[in-house]
Amino acid sequence: MKKGIILLAILAIVSTETNAQLGNVLDKAKSATAAAGFDINALTGGIMGKLAPALTLTAAQKPKVTNAITEYLSQKAQFIAKQKTNPAEYSQRQMGIFQGLKSKLAGILVKNQMNKFLGLKPATNDPANVLSQLFF
Numbered sequence: 001m002k003k004g005i006i007l008l009a010i011l012a013i014v015s016t017e018t019n020a021q022l023g024n025v026l027d028k029a030k031s032a033t034a035a036a037g038f039d040i041n042a043l044t045g046g047i048m049g050k051l052a053p054a055l056t057l058t059a060a061q062k063p064k065v066t067n068a069i070t071e072y073l074s075q076k077a078q079f080i081a082k083q084k085t086n087p088a089e090y091s092q093r094q095m096g097i098f099q100g101l102k103s104k105l106a107g108i109l110v111k112n113q114m115n116k117f118l119g120l121k122p123a124t125n126d127p128a129n130v131l132s133q134l135f136f
Contacts, residue, residue: 038080040073046130054120055113068104072097073133098135 047069051057057065075097082090106114122129125136 038073038077040070040077043073043130043133044070047134050120050131051117055109055116057113061108064108065105068101068108069134071104072101075100076133094136101134 044066048062048066051065051069052062055065076094079090079093082093105117109117120131121135122132125132
C-alpha cells in the first residue's frame with residue numbers, strides 16, 4: 001500500500017514537471033512563429049477561404065479539411081525558421097509533411113477535388129498568396 005502511494009506521488013511529480021517543460025516549449029514555438037508572421041489560425045482561415053469555394057467542399061468535408069490544414073501548419077510551425085537558416089533541411093521537412101497532408105486529403109476529397117487542389121499550387125512561393133503556405 002505504501003509503495004503504491006509513493007509510486008503515485010512520484011508519477012504526479014514527474015507528470016507535473018513534464019507538463020511544465022512542455023508548456024515552455026509550446027510557448028517558445030508560438031512566440032517564434034508569431035515573430036516570423038506565421039499565425040496558424042489566421043493562415044488556416046485564409047487557406048480555407050480559398051479552398052472551400054475552389055474545391056466546392058461539402059459541409060461534411062470542411063471540418064475535416066480544416067483539421068488537416070491546421071495539423072499541417074502546426075507541424076510546419078516547428079521548423080519554419082529553417083526556411084532562412086537551413087533551406088535544404090526546410091525543403092526536405094516541408095516535402096515530408098506535405099506528403100502527409102496529401103494523404104489525409106486523399107481520404108477526404110474525391111478524385112476531382114484532389115486534382116483541383118493540386119492544380120491550385122502557385123507557380124512560385126508568393127507571400128501574398130496564402131496557398132503558398134501549403135505548397136512551399
